[in-house]
Amino acid sequence: MKKIITSFxxxxxxxxxxxxxxxxxxxxISYFGEMITHPGLKFGVEHQLFLKESRKKxxxxxxQIISCLNIGGYTHFKFNTNLxxxxxxxxxxxCSGGFIYETMIGIGYLRTFINGKTYTVTNNGSISEIFLAxxxxxxxxxxxxxxxxxxxxxxxxxAWYIKPVLFLQMPYNSSxxxxxxxxxxxxxxxxx
Amino acid sequence: MKNLFxxxxxxxxxxxxxxxxxxxxxISDHLFLRSNKADxxxxxxxxxxSKNFVIVLHGGPxxxxxxxxxxxxxFTEKLEENYVMVYWQQRCAGSSQGNVxxxxxxxxxxxxxMEKLIxxxxxxxxxxxxxxxLGHSWGGAIGSxxxxxxxxxxxxxGWIEICGNHDFPLTFQLEKEKIISTGKNQIAFGNNxxxxxxxxEKANNCxxxxxxxxxxxxxxxxxxxxxxxxxxxxIINDFTTKETLDGIFFHPYNPFSNIVNVFAGxxxxxxxxxxxxxxxxHKIKIPSLFLYSEYDFTVPSKLGHEAFEQIxxxxxxxxxxxxxxxxxxxxxxxxxxxxxxxxxEKYK
Numbered sequence: 001m002k003k004i005i006t007s008f009x010x011x012x013x014x015x016x017x018x019x020x021x022x023x024x025x026x027x028x029i030s031y032f033g034e035m036i037t038h039p040g041l042k043f044g045v046e047h048q049l050f051l052k053e054s055r056k057k058x059x060x061x062x063x064q065i066i067s068c069l070n071i072g073g074y075t076h077f078k079f080n081t082n083l084x085x086x087x088x089x090x091x092x093x094x095c096s097g098g099f100i101y102e103t104m105i106g107i108g109y110l111r112t113f114i115n116g117k118t119y120t121v122t123n124n125g126s127i128s129e130i131f132l133a134x135x136x137x138x139x140x141x142x143x144x145x146x147x148x149x150x151x152x153x154x155x156x157x158x159a160w161y162i163k164p165v166l167f168l169q170m171p172y173n174s175s176x177x178x179x180x181x182x183x184x185x186x187x188x189x190x191x192x
Numbered sequence: 193m194k195n196l197f198x199x200x201x202x203x204x205x206x207x208x209x210x211x212x213x214x215x216x217x218x219i220s221d222h223l224f225l226r227s228n229k230a231d232x233x234x235x236x237x238x239x240x241x242s243k244n245f246v247i248v249l250h251g252g253p254x255x256x257x258x259x260x261x262x263x264x265x266x267f268t269e270k271l272e273e274n275y276v277m278v279y280w281q282q283r284c285a286g287s288s289q290g291n292v293x294x295x296x297x298x299x300x301x302x303x304x305x306m307e308k309l310i311x312x313x314x315x316x317x318x319x320x321x322x323x324x325x326l327g328h329s330w331g332g333a334i335g336s337x338x339x340x341x342x343x344x345x346x347x348x349x350g351w352i353e354i355c356g357n358h359d360f361p362l363t364f365q366l367e368k369e370k371i372i373s374t375g376k377n378q379i380a381f382g383n384n385x386x387x388x389x390x391x392x393e394k395a396n397n398c399x400x401x402x403x404x405x406x407x408x409x410x411x412x413x414x415x416x417x418x419x420x421x422x423x424x425x426x427i428i429n430d431f432t433t434k435e436t437l438d439g440i441f442f443h444p445y446n447p448f449s450n451i452v453n454v455f456a457g458x459x460x461x462x463x464x465x466x467x468x469x470x471x472x473x474h475k476i477k478i479p480s481l482f483l484y485s486e487y488d489f490t491v492p493s494k495l496g497h498e499a500f501e502q503i504x505x506x507x508x509x510x511x512x513x514x515x516x517x518x519x520x521x522x523x524x525x526x527x528x529x530x531x532x533x534x535x536x537e538k539y540k
Contacts, residue, residue, distance in 0.1 A: 034446070035440070035441060035443070035446065035447065036441060037441055037442055076444060076445050076446070077444060078222050078233075078444060079233065079287060079289075079444060079445045080289065112289065114224050114231055114289065116222050116223050116224050116233070117223045117224065118223070118224040118225075118226050118231060119223065119224070119225055119226065119312055120225075120226045120227070121225070121227070121308035121311050121312055125311050127311065127312060127315050130226060133224065133226060133231065135231075135289065135290060135291060171291050172289075172291065172449075172452060172456075173230075173284050173288070173289075173290060173291060173292045173452065173453060173456040173457075174291065174292060174293045174294060174456055175452050175453075175455065175456040176452070177446060177448060177449055177452050178448050178452075179446055179448070
């Protein structure tokens with residue numbers, strides 16, 4: 001657990017350091033649907049750690065290493081509402097036509113809040129309600145994304161994307177609970 | 193308008209006085225019970241007027257109570273019209289949450305959870321409610337364990353077992369016997385001769401003193417049932433494509449939780465494979481109803497009949513579902529629900 005927390009803090013500090021270097025970070029906002037239908041939202045800020053550009057028939061091809069810091073949540077109606085904070089790092093390739101694909105891995109913290117009154121019964125039979133019942137979990141993730149650059153340079157929206165995400169909830173009943181989600185959203189910059 | 197006021201007032205008063213007192217008070221609550229590291233959902237749904245509560249003990253260990261609640265709807269809806277159904281998701285099963293470790297998934301934990309559940313229900317809905325237990329398959333084991341502990345029977349008005357299993361060593365033995373006897377009958381009728389010969393040979397080779405032998409006979413129960421579906425009187429119990437897709441994409445919770453919990457709950461397997469309550473069932477003295485299926489190879493009806501003979505009460509009934517296998521709530525919903533309603537009405 002210590003290793004996980006340490007690596008998480010290193011990632012965050014790397015991210016913060018990177019942000020200092022660039023005045024104009026890219027933000028992203030997306031629908032985060034666990035099993036597609038359990039609705040949620042994800043907000044993030046990303047930074048380019050590495051860029052290599054090349055040209056093919058006058059068109060630009062980009063190879064980037066990206067890091068992101070995200071916060072989000074989703075809900076299972078009548079079961080739980082989950083909030084997470086995670087950091088991701090990955091590779092993004094932008095083709096000459098503007099088509100983007102990327103792959104990211106991440107680690108994070110997932111907090112579940114039970115949607116419903118939760119009671120506990122003591123051995124002498126007294127009952128009490130638990131405030132904000134839920135559990136804490138480690139949340140590693142992996143995603144494959146597809147999208148496209150928005151061509152208009154004056155537009156604050158820079159790209160759109162859709163990506164299936166696999167993330168794990170650890171521990172879950174002494175085991176690991178896998179989750180599948182669909183994330184679809186836009187990347188934008190506040191300074192055009 | 194003035195002239196109309198008095199007749200309208202009178203008519204309204206007559207209508208109000210004629211209105212029959214409603215006998216339906218439908219409640220639909222969901223709450224959670226936290227017990228020994230498990231956060232267990234409880235859905236409380238149905239007609240509160242009679243104050244009869246039926247706690248559903250699902251099968252498994254590890255089954256999803258939502259399957260029971262949603263996919264057996266013709267069965268559950270009819271019961272909800274009359275009583276309050278309490279759909280309790282057991283620890284380390286289905287959509288149950290928390291972080292239960294191997295120390296907290298002993299057989300005794302299930303009984304403790306049930307005791308707490310009953311305290312909670314009486315706290316929420318009144319001390320004067322009548323509580324019935326309805327155990328399916330594995331639910332039969334934990335229900336029986338609960339009833340055999342201390343004075344727990346004093347809190348329960350009636351015990352209903354649907355294909356309940358309360359003696360696993362005996363069940364494995366009966367599974368083997370049923371597979372072989374059914375196979376011999378089918379061969380005599382000339383049905384699937386080659387397949388039955390093959391299954392009988394495999395069953396004869398199963399050593400029930402070993403885990404491998406027990407698992408092998410369990411697998412054969414499914415093969416035997418699949419051969420019997422060609423017999424006209426067996427109602428096929430398969431999920432439709434729509435039900436399967438709904439279960440994945442519109443499952444109210446994460447559909448993987450069921451799979452993960454089944455494996456996490458497997459820690460209890462080493463205990464329940466040796467669980468044998470048949471010799472203690474005479475201590476059960478409350479009204480009891482046993483519903484077992486003719487084509488159930490998983491928990492053969494002979495086991496239910498053993499329990500019926502063992503318990504120490506005259507207020508008992510044994511019903512065979514002649515067209516079903518292990519899930520008669522789905523295949524013969526009306527017959528099951530009618531039998532339960534008749535039982536509760538008789539002994540309430």
